Structure formats: C-alpha cells, structure tokens
Amino acid sequence: MAKDSYLKKILGAENFSRIQSSKVLMVGAGGIGCELLKDLVLTGYGEIHIVDLDTITLSNLNRQFLFRQNDINKSKSLTVSKAVQHFNYLNAHLVSHHGNIMDTNKFPITWWEQFEYVFNALDNLEARRYVNKMCLFLKKPLMESGTTGFKGQIQPIYPYYSECFDCSTKETAKTYPVCTIRSSPTQPVHCITWAKEFLFHSLFDEVESDQNLTDPNQIRSETDNEAEIAFFQKESTELAELRHLITTADPPTFINELLVKIFKADIERLLLIDSIETRRGSRKPTPLDVVRYSSQLAGLLADVSNENILNLDTKMWSVLENIYVLYKSSEVLQERIVSGRESSISFDKDDEDTLNFVAAASNLRSSIFGIEIKSKFDIKEIAGNIIPAIATTNAIISGFACLAGTKYFTTPSHGTDYSAITHKSSTIFVGITPNKYITSGTLGPPNEKCPSDALVSRGVFKISPTDFTTLTLGWLIGQLENYGYSRDDISIQKSNSKLLYDIDYDDNVDLTLASMSGLKDGELILISDDSDQLESLELYINIAEKTSLPELVLRPKVTHDEPEQENEDGLLENGMDVENDGVILLDSEAENEENDDLLIIDDEPSPKRRKIA
Numbered sequence: 001m002a003k004d005s006y007l008k009k010i011l012g013a014e015n016f017s018r019i020q021s022s023k024v025l026m027v028g029a030g031g032i033g034c035e036l037l038k039d040l041v042l043t044g045y046g047e048i049h050i051v052d053l054d055t056i057t058l059s060n061l062n063r064q065f066l067f068r069q070n071d072i073n074k075s076k077s078l079t080v081s082k083a084v085q086h087f088n089y090l091n092a093h094l095v096s097h098h099g100n101i102m103d104t105n106k107f108p109i110t111w112w113e114q115f116e117y118v119f120n121a122l123d124n125l126e127a128r129r130y131v132n133k134m135c136l137f138l139k140k141p142l143m144e145s146g147t148t149g150f151k152g153q154i155q156p157i158y159p160y161y162s163e164c165f166d167c168s169t170k171e172t173a174k175t176y177p178v179c180t181i182r183s184s185p186t187q188p189v190h191c192i193t194w195a196k197e198f199l200f201h202s203l204f205d206e207v208e209s210d211q212n213l214t215d216p217n218q219i220r221s222e223t224d225n226e227a228e229i230a231f232f233q234k235e236s237t238e239l240a241e242l243r244h245l246i247t248t249a250d251p252p253t254f255i256n257e258l259l260v261k262i263f264k265a266d267i268e269r270l271l272l273i274d275s276i277e278t279r280r281g282s283r284k285p286t287p288l289d290v291v292r293y294s295s296q297l298a299g300l301l302a303d304v305s306n307e308n309i310l311n312l313d314t315k316m317w318s319v320l321e322n323i324y325v326l327y328k329s330s331e332v333l334q335e336r337i338v339s340g341r342e343s344s345i346s347f348d349k350d351d352e353d354t355l356n357f358v359a360a361a362s363n364l365r366s367s368i369f370g371i372e373i374k375s376k377f378d379i380k381e382i383a384g385n386i387i388p389a390i391a392t393t394n395a396i397i398s399g400f401a402c403l404a405g406t407k408y409f410t411t412p413s414h415g416t417d418y419s420a421i422t423h424k425s426s427t428i429f430v431g432i433t434p435n436k437y438i439t440s441g442t443l444g445p446p447n448e449k450c451p452s453d454a455l456v457s458r459g460v461f462k463i464s465p466t467d468f469t470t471l472t473l474g475w476l477i478g479q480l481e482n483y484g485y486s487r488d489d490i491s492i493q494k495s496n497s498k499l500l501y502d503i504d505y506d507d508n509v510d511l512t513l514a515s516m517s518g519l520k521d522g523e524l525i526l527i528s529d530d531s532d533q534l535e536s537l538e539l540y541i542n543i544a545e546k547t548s549l550p551e552l553v554l555r556p557k558v559t560h561d562e563p564e565q566e567n568e569d570g571l572l573e574n575g576m577d578v579e580n581d582g583v584i585l586l587d588s589e590a591e592n593e594e595n596d597d598l599l600i601i602d603d604e605p606s607p608k609r610r611k612i613a
C-alpha cells in the first residue's frame with residue numbers, strides 16, 4: 001500500500017495534495033517542536049521550515065525525542081531536520097534556520113511571505129507576540145500552542161477573523177511586594193526571591209537594571225514608614241560597596257564582609273525599626289552569629305572532601321553547611337569576574353555556582369526569620385520557576401496542533417477571508433482536572449479592545465529603493481488619504497513613538513522617506529486618526545522592487561468609554577462548543593463547567609542563545 005493512501009483517504013485526495021504542495025513554518029524546535037515536526041512530516045507537508053535559536057542541552061533529552069546524547073551543543077533546528085529523515089516517507093523538504101525569529105535582517109517580512117501556514121512551538125511571550133504580529137501583517141493563519149505540566153492548549157488564529165494571541169490576558173509569573181521580600185518574609189519562596197532577585201542580582205548581575213525591588217517609587221507605594229525606607233536605602237548603598245569588593249578584595253575578606261553585612265548587620269538594623277507594621281506577620285529575626293561559626297567554617301574549608309556537600313542536592317543543609325556553600329559559591333563567582341572571563345553573571349538554574357549561592361543565601365535568610373529550610377533541589381525548582389515539562393502533554397498538544405492545522409487545508413480557501421474556517425475551528429485544552437481531560441471552545445472574534453488586531457489594521461508598505469530616496473513624507477500623507485484619512489487629522493509615528501507628522505508638526509513633509517531619521521527596511525510606522533473616525537494603521541516598511549501600499553479597507557474607529565471589563569481570570573470568554581465537528585470531548589459535563597485552564601502557557605522570560613558546537 002502506498003505510504004500516503006491512508007492520508008489521501010481521510011483527508012481527501014485533493015486536500016492531501018494541497019498539503020503536499022504547501023510550505024509551512026514551524027517556530028521553535030524544543031519540547032513541542034520535536035513532536036510537532038514528526039507529526040507534520042508524517043502528515044505530508046511539502047516543505048517545512050524550522051527556526052530555533054538554541055542548541056541542545058542534556059536536560060532537553062528526556063522529552064525532546066529527536067535529540068540524542070551526541071547532539072548536545074548542536075543546533076536544534078539543524079538537528080531536528082536530520083533526525084526526521086529516517087521516517088520522512090512522504091519526502092517533506094526540510095529547511096532549517098538557526099536564529100532568532102525576531103531578527104528582521106535574517107527573517108525580513110519578504111521571507112515570511114512564502115509560508116501558507118505558521119505553527120508556533122515556542123516557550124516565551126515575547127517571541128509568541130512577535131510571530132502573532134507578523135501573521136497579522138501578512139494575514140497568515142497561525143497555530144499557537146503551549147503546555148505547562150499536565151495542562152496544554154492549542155489556539156488556531158485566523159487574522160482579523162478570530163482572536164489573536166494578544167486578545168486575552170496571559171498569566172505571568174507571580175510577584176511579591178517589595179517589603180515582603182526585603183524586610184518581612186514569611187515563606188521560603190520570599191527568601192528565595194530575595195536571594196535571587198535582590199542579593200544575587202545586586203552583587204553579580206548587570207549594574208544597570210530596572211529592578212522592581214530597588215525602585216524608590218515602588219517602595220514608597222508600599223510603605224510610608226520613613227525608617228524602613230531609610231533602611232532600604234542604606235542596605236542598597238552598602239550592597240554597592242560590597243559589589244566593589246568583588247574586584248578589590250581577596251575572597252576571605254569579600255565573603256566575610258558579605259556574611260557580616262547581609263546576615264548580621266542588616267538584620268540588627270532591621271530590628272531597630274521593628275514594629276507590627278513593618279513585621280507584617282513575619283517572625284522577629286535573629287541575626288546570624290557569624291563569629292560563632294567562623295572557626296567551624298575554617299575547619300570545613302580546610303578539608304577538600306567537604307566539597308561533596310555542594311552535591312547533596314536533596315539534603316537540608318545545616319546553618320554551617322549553608323555558610324560553607326555560600327563561601328564556596330561566592331569564591332567561584334568572584335573568581336569568574338576577577339579573571340575577566342565574565343563582567344557580570346546572571347542567575348541561571350543550570351549554572352551550579354549561581355544556584356549554590358542562591359540556595360545557601362536563601363536558606364540562611366530563612367533560618368534568621370524562623371522559616372523552614374529547603375533542599376537545593378527544591379530551591380532550584382522554585383527559583384527556576386520550573387513546572388516539569390511533561391512529554392505526553394507535549395505529544396498530545398502537538399498532535400492536536402497538527403490535526404487542527406489540517407482543517408485549514410481541508411476547507412475551501414477564500415484567500416484571506418477566513419470566515420468559513422474560523423467557524424469550523426476550535427481551541428482545545430487538555431488537563432487532568434477530574435473528569436475533564438480534553439475540552440474545546442469555539443473561536444471568538446477579536447477582542448474589541450485588543451491593541452493588536454481590533455483597534456489597528458496592518459499591512460506591508462513596499463517601496464522601491466529609488467522611490468524611497470526621492471518620495472517625501474508629504475507624498476505618503478497624500479497616499480494615506482486614499483484610505484479615507486484626512487491629512488488634518490492624522491498623526492504618524494515610528495514604532496518607538498517618535499512623532500513624524502501631525503497637523504501641528506509638519507517639519508518633515510518635504511523630507512524624503514530615506515532621509516527621515518531611522519526610517520529603514522523593516523521599520524514600522526503607525527498612523528492614527530485624531531478625529532476618531534477611522535481605526536489606526538500600522539505599516540511595515542519593506543524596500544522592494546516596486547512601490548505599493550497594502551489594499552485595505554479601514555474600519556470605523558471603536559471607542560470605549562466604559563471601564564475595562566475582564567472576566568474573573570482575565571482570560572478568554574469562549575463558550576464551550578460540544579457540537580463543533582472534529583472536537584473530541586471526553587467529558588460530558590464540559591458544557592456546563594467553566595473552563596479555568598485557558599491560556600496558561602509555560603513561558604520563559606526571554607529567548608536565550610548558546611553557541612553551536
């Protein structure tokens with residue numbers, strides 16, 4: 001039997017050949033990406049481009065099944081393409097790109113134009129938002145997917161017909177009040193956050209940072225106790241002095257100063273301003289008796305075999321052992337900076353030195369405040385915001401993403417009019433809440449307050465190199481009048497909010513587009529109607545062969561006077577749709593239950609890049 005006969009049968013021969021002749025993009029080749037690529041290859045997609053910026057690490061191997069031990073340090077995108085070759089029965093053409101999808105030089109909008117469908121397999125909000133925006137510019141269908149532990153979801157996005165990625169609020173990492181972290185902790189997580197975000201960051205990370213924990217305005221918004229505010233200020237100033245010691249003092253001096261200042265002097269000072277109001281339910285702290293421990297510490301340091309303590313990941317270290325670990329990790333971190341190998345060090349749960357420092361410092365703070373001590377293993381999980389990635393959830397979600405993606409190819413195409421397909425598609429959620437493993441929801445229209453699609457239309461403004469250097473901003477304003485805008489009412493801004501034109505600022509109208517500061521290929525400009533008649537328009541400048549503005553009919557501007565209304569979770573308000581074809585519902589009660597698992601996506605703070613071996 002031919003390898004594709006079953007697919008032809010279930011998808012229809014014509015639809016299958018549409019899939020075979022299509023070119024799709026998959027962004028991310030990690031947990032979901034590995035599974036998804038296997039599915040896409042076996043579904044018969046003709047050409048699949050894969051983008052990932054990262055290289056393979058040991059910790060990827062437990063679930064990213066296209067990778068093997070000897071792939072460590074190799075590029076993910078290149079490796080997945082090779083790995084699927086031995087089951088590439090349907091001869092998919094695979095094209096790998098090692099790079100950041102947000103890099104407009106490597107992936108300009110003209111590069112995106114070639115794809116018929118985009119699959120996201122990402123792990124962070126920033127990149128997801130970017131891909132969403134590019135798909136809105138080009139009106140490309142996008143399949144968004146994400147998992148966190150046993151929960152997962154897919155969301156098909158049909159630009160301007162269904163909700164986009166930005167149409168609903170996303171859960172972000174929990175933050176704690178500054179005062180809880182800096183003066184009145186009551187739980188291990190408060191001490192871990194303090195050790196990681198405040199102490200470690202102030203000592204070893206970039207000097208320039210917009211840390212919430214040191215922002216005077218943030219502090220004043222939480223406390224008006226002047227003594228406490230003065231305490232925070234002094235603590236920060238002295239930390240800066242301590243940071244200076246990293247490069248000017250020897251390890252014993254630096255670490256002794258660190259122990260005395262952080263765990264003794266600061267705590268004694270805190271006790272002086274001790275009151276119910278500054279305590280906020282936290283126990284009265286006991287300063288660390290550094291002198292009492294110093295001879296025992298010297299004893300531990302004298303015997304190298306004690307370095308074994310650093311590897312006892314599941315043991316609750318004693319106070320002395322925590323001091324020892326703090327000493328050893330500080331010594332290495334100091335050496336990494338003094339040697340010039342690194343100018344600053346960021347916390348990384350997989351960087352043992354940084355993890356040891358944070359684990360020991362947070363435990364010492366916990367013991368001072370009478371809070372339970374945690375093992376390094378537990379601290380890694382909390383400090384790294386780790387929710388275990390479950391291979392099976394990734395596999396299920398990827399399966400659904402692939403399956404739901406085929407719906408696009410089995411529905412007659414009407415260009416970028418996605419009304420029919422939007423009606424036929426659904427979001428799918430998986431989880432392990434009792435009796436509810438898989439549920440689905442219809443695709444709602446764009447949220448009327450969404451800044452990405454409801455309030456703005458987007459398009460690509462192609463301009464030839466000659467026109468770019470000869471045509472003026474005045475010419476562009478004339479063109480914009482064809483959309484229904486009046487030159488007296490619009491303002492034009494660059495993506496960084498820099499004003500280029502409005503009725504009171506016409507200095508640039510005679511300048512050529514090329515000579516206007518910062519306008520270049522890949523730049524965005526936003527046109528807003530100050531008379532509130534028409535929606536805004538965002539144009540992507542693309543230096544191309546021929547000049548053309550996008551064909552668009554702008555919608556009347558919607559204004560919202562009433563206060564912002566969110567549902568309880570700040571999440572999507574999709575209804576359940578049990579009748580929607582193609583949706584598997586294992587739970588007969590799903591129709592009546594509130595879906596509280598929506599849009600919870602495992603998000604890394606930002607993309608990272610490692611060197612390819």
Ligand SMILES: Nc1ncnc2c1ncn2[C@@H]1O[C@H](COP(=O)(O)OP(=O)(O)OP(=O)(O)O)[C@@H](O)[C@H]1O
Nearest residue numbers: 028029030031052053054099100101122123127607
């Ligand atoms: N801006 C981006 N451009 C290209 N690829 C990206 C970008 N941001 C994230 N990625 C990739 O998306 C993939 C997401 O996969 P996954 O969620 O499994 O994360 P991981 O980094 O492999 O695993 P973990 O974070 O658990 O160690 C990663 O391979 C990551 O490199």
Ligand SMILES: [Zn+2]
Nearest residue numbers: 164166167450
């Ligand atoms: Zn939206």
